[in-house]
Amino acid sequence: MKALRSVTSTSIIGLGLLFASQASANECELKIAATDAMQFDTKELSVPASCKEVTLTLTHSGTLPKAAMGHNWVLAKAADMSGVATDGMSTGADAAYVKEGDTRVIAHTPLVGGGESTSITFSTAGMNAAEAYQFFCTFPGHWAIMQGSFKIKA
Numbered sequence: 001m002k003a004l005r006s007v008t009s010t011s012i013i014g015l016g017l018l019f020a021s022q023a024s025a026n027e028c029e030l031k032i033a034a035t036d037a038m039q040f041d042t043k044e045l046s047v048p049a050s051c052k053e054v055t056l057t058l059t060h061s062g063t064l065p066k067a068a069m070g071h072n073w074v075l076a077k078a079a080d081m082s083g084v085a086t087d088g089m090s091t092g093a094d095a096a097y098v099k100e101g102d103t104r105v106i107a108h109t110p111l112v113g114g115g116e117s118t119s120i121t122f123s124t125a126g127m128n129a130a131e132a133y134q135f136f137c138t139f140p141g142h143w144a145i146m147q148g149s150f151k152i153k154a
Helices: 002-026 078-091
Strands: 029-034 044-048 053-060 074-077 105-108 117-123 133-136 147-153
Touching: 029 044, 074 078, 078 133, 105 117
Parallel strands: 029 053, 044 147
Antiparallel strands: 053 117, 074 105, 074 133, 133 147
């Protein structure tokens, strides 16, 4: 009976370690949805400081086409959000309303329309828990409403 308990305990511990390592990897994968009502489905995203790369999937859960109600996901320092969005407006949809080479942009997705999704993977090098980051949509007129905080958890 003692031997059976030992094997069972070892098996449970092994399964726990397996699930813990899977959960750790999943903490670096984020999902966010955008709607036809110019809303993200969350106002805050966060990842542990241990994530060296983050994969984000943006889904447009609405039905309107990209030309009418396109959405993207852009990440920048909070202090840079307004400038990034304003400078991006003149670049057009093909550039996802993000100025080419804008060093203030940490990461961004292409534009998606209703029913579409896209994923990006970006490095967290240089990001830290003490800095305030914002995510937002740079489709003209959207960034003032479609925004949220992005946090690196220490």
